[in-house]
Amino acid sequence: MADFRLPANSRIRKGVTHKAPSGARELRTFRIYRFDPSSGENPSVDTFELDVGECGPMVLDALIRIKDAVDSSLTFRRSCREGICGSCAMNIDGVNRLACTTSMHDLGKEIRIYPLPHMPVVKDLVPDLTHFYAQYASVKPWLVAQTPPPPDGERLQSKAEQEKIDRPAACILCACCSTACPSYWWNSDRYLGPAALLAAYRWIIDSRDEATGERLDALEDPFKLYRCHTIMNCTDVCPKDLNPAKAIAEIKKMLVERQS
């Protein structure tokens, strides 16, 4: 059911403020969600004033600067810093995006940073993605084929066949889309969410895969697939410009078409 309020242990209390040293050239204020599991206290929102003239232009640069210079306990995931690993997905100024590809120039003087919405928080900006990954695994994101591959090479595709899976296969599993989806917020226990469904679609339309029927059977379920109400937040936020909403619509179409 839709839970509009946060549970008692999740309500946010006032945090601390870290003032910038005087003489800062380019001051920005960051309001960052903090949660320390060892403190036993509720999460808080801390304020960091930072001279962003001393770091790179992206939000991730500022986070790393804060961790280096202000508060080393600030915890977040990051790796590639170029939008291909999907680690630094977070809610920046109310929208899910990758901190490494979000330029501070596109944001205001005050930047609010929260973990991906409606997820269990491990620490600060690190959400627990165990369930999200389990849902991804549940769509069997690998090639299923009884036919043995040709003895002298790979299973080939035509250019047109490859182009069909080109975009869906570019998903980096950052979880921006699924955690932007209100349906996923309220029903993630049974609804697979846009990321897992995009992955399912990528294998359903793969010309080399031979389990299309079984894959569709597995999705024909009022919750796994049909909790998608085409809100379009997924496609709106995808940092890789992919289209999970369209993938879900195509799966729904396939389920109708195979009945006739």
Next chain:
Amino acid sequence: MAERPLSPHLSVYRMYRYSVLTSVSNRLSGIVLSVGLIVLVYWLMAVAGGALAYAHALAILSSGIFKIIYLVLLAAFSYHLLAGIRHLVWDTGRGMERAQSQRSAWLIGVLSLLLFAGLAWWMLCRAGGAP
């Protein structure tokens, strides 16, 4: 270990996004229309109740407060109709790219205002006016 807190969602997510706004308004207008059915049912009951009951209902239903209710219902109808058509188009898999759905959000916004203006004019000046 203490239970993990749930990260904030509704309270932090940006509401003035085309995707959020159109979805929320579609639901809201749907709720308004469903509640508005009570007026229709009341009218039908009055029709079935005979001339006296109908005359009584007519006096109530043509009062000023009901004019405002009709305007709200017409606004909800205008938006809900166009948003529903947009969803039907989406169900065919068309118009789902980000730029396309941004454009169609503006389109149904403007068109529903025009439709509402037309319906409101018809109700206030023609249907609701003197015969």
